[in-house]
Amino acid sequence: xxxxxxxxxxxxxxxxxxxxxxxxxxxxxxxxxxxxxxxxxxxxxxxxxxxxxxxxxxxxxxxxxxxxxxxxxxxxxxxxxxxxxxxxxxxxxxxxxxxxxxxxxxxx
Numbered sequence: 001x002x003x004x005x006x007x008x009x010x011x012x013x014x015x016x017x018x019x020x021x022x023x024x025x026x027x028x029x030x031x032x033x034x035x036x037x038x039x040x041x042x043x044x045x046x047x048x049x050x051x052x053x054x055x056x057x058x059x060x061x062x063x064x065x066x067x068x069x070x071x072x073x074x075x076x077x078x079x080x081x082x083x084x085x086x087x088x089x090x091x092x093x094x095x096x097x098x099x100x101x102x103x104x105x106x107x108x
Contacts, residue, residue, distance in 0.1 A: 006077065007091045008064055010100045024061045026087075028076045029068060029094075037094065037106040039066070047072045050079065059084050066090035066097070068108070 008016075016023055025042035027034055034044050045053050047067070057063060063085055067073040070093035080087035090097065098105040 004081070005088055006081075007070075007074075008088045009091050010097045013064055013090060013097075014101050022062065024057070024063045026057070026063050026065045026073075026076070027067070028065060028072050033068060033108070036108050037098070039094070039097070042066075047076055050076050054080070054083055054085075057085060059086070061086065063087040064090055067093050069093040069095050 013023075025039050027038055027042040027044045028047040028050060029044075030046055031044075038044075043056070045056065057080070063077075063080060065073040065077040065080070065087055066089070067076075070089055070091055073093060074089040077087040077089040092099075094105070095107060098107050
């Protein structure tokens with residue numbers, strides 16, 4: 001029996017995005033944070049709204065949840081998995097993405 005995957009490394013996500021694999025990016029940061037930087041084509045649902053807005057997500061989709069450092073998104077990914085979604089957390093959040101994948105991305 002294999003363990004359920006709960007995280008995805010930035011490089012693995014980049015590979016999937018480059019291959020155009022079907023994946024939904026879910027940004028759970030605050031509005032002011034998304035104004036600073038974000039991943040293209042991400043759906044934005046702030047963490048405090050997620051439990052009321054799950055109908056906007058499709059349980060059939062593979063969802064990669066991210067925030068600034070990966071703490072809030074880990075909690076949301078866990079919540080979504082409990083609700084029957086296929087959700088993983090972006091390890092290290094957008095900050096690690098900027099360090100490892102996109103050094104031109106604004107860091108805060």
